[in-house]
């Protein structure tokens with residue numbers, strides 16, 4: 329009995345199109361290009377989707393998962409809020425703006441989406457240990473998913489991550505390993521580990537299970553379209569670390585058009601990076617097709633990938649759709665966090681600050697059309713990166729519990 333991957337039929341090379349059986353592989357044997365999941369979709373209707381669960385599993389017929397996936401022990405991520413951000417829109421001079429708030433996921437970042445799909449693949453391939461190289465959020469999403477599914481976890485992070493992310497990744501159990509190095513070094517180490525008897529039987533969600541993992545990001549596109557009443561926005565701003573999320577959100581929108589679930593229309597896709605780790609934005613502005621690796625130095629640690637695997641595809645998509653890739657300083661990241669919190673009551677992690685900062689910059693530069701409908705992604709919770717804004721946060725006054733004291737402190 330072959331494994332059940334629902335509508336997925338093969339892996340295909342993004343560069344040369346070579347096809348492979350669905351398996352725990354991620355690179356083309358001919359050209360070393362990345363492998364992607366290929367589908368043979370049946371008929372999928374809006375009604376069918378709407379009748380599904382309020383999680384990413386309402387889109388199971390568009391994902392490499394078995395039909396019974398909603399009944400498997402997993403964290404049921406997704407179906408997060410699409411918040412109409414009228415106050416922020418007014419402040420920036422935009423006609424219509426939405427925040428897709430993925431801090432509402434089970435481990436408070438968008439990574440629960442991608443891990444849920446990789447978990448199904450791990451199950452299908454008989455892996456008993458779930459693993460990853462992580463910039464922070466992925467580690468917590470993996471240890472939580474493994475706990476719920478009854479699998480072992482062993483996750484790898486740069487040792488200098490934010491404390492809340494270290495706490496989250498360890499509280500669910502499993503093994504958390506800090507590596508003295510950058511994310512890119514952690515990732516290279518994991519690639520070596522897969523080739524060693526120590527790690528060859530492990531499911532690394534973003535390495536040997538990457539084709540499946542990556543498909544999870546499509547659900548952001550599906551949800552945005554469905555929550556807008558089955559239409560596409562005009563513009564979207566997406567954070568870029570490896571570039572996988574942006575690449576797959578684009579794929580998700582194109583699938584909806586192809587399946588006739590939304591009307592075809594142009595959508596401009598914008599990528600957002602921190603200036604301290606902006607290899608893709610630098611290449612975009614220079615007109616290059618090749619992304620030069622950098623050594624990250626930014627408070628936006630969840631986006632601190634200096635050698636982004638999908639960087640060239642992000643460049644292609646931004647150019648093809650009439651978008652752009654832009655970056656903002658750490659100071660502007662903090663301003664972005666504060667702006668979103670102050671206008672909409674949404675407390676974003678640094679990645680969200682990057683997106684809001686880039687949104688503002690693109691509006692000011694006249695690159696984004698203020699009259700067009702815009703969606704921005706908040707991919708993580710501000711409680712995970714408290715230090716970014718903790719410095720200036722303190723009570724306006726500390727007083728005795730008496731009216732007199734209050735009057736004195738706040739007179740005129």
Ligand SMILES: *Cc1c(COP(=O)(O)O)cnc(C)c1O
Pocket residue numbers: 437438439465466567568569570571572573574630631677679707708
């Ligand atoms: C991982 C992550 C992203 C996007 O990562 P990609 O590697 O580009 O897919 C965005 N925001 C947050 C908070 C993340 O943790």
Ligand SMILES: [Zn+2]
Pocket residue numbers: 341342343344345346356357358359360361
């Ligand atoms: Zn190939």
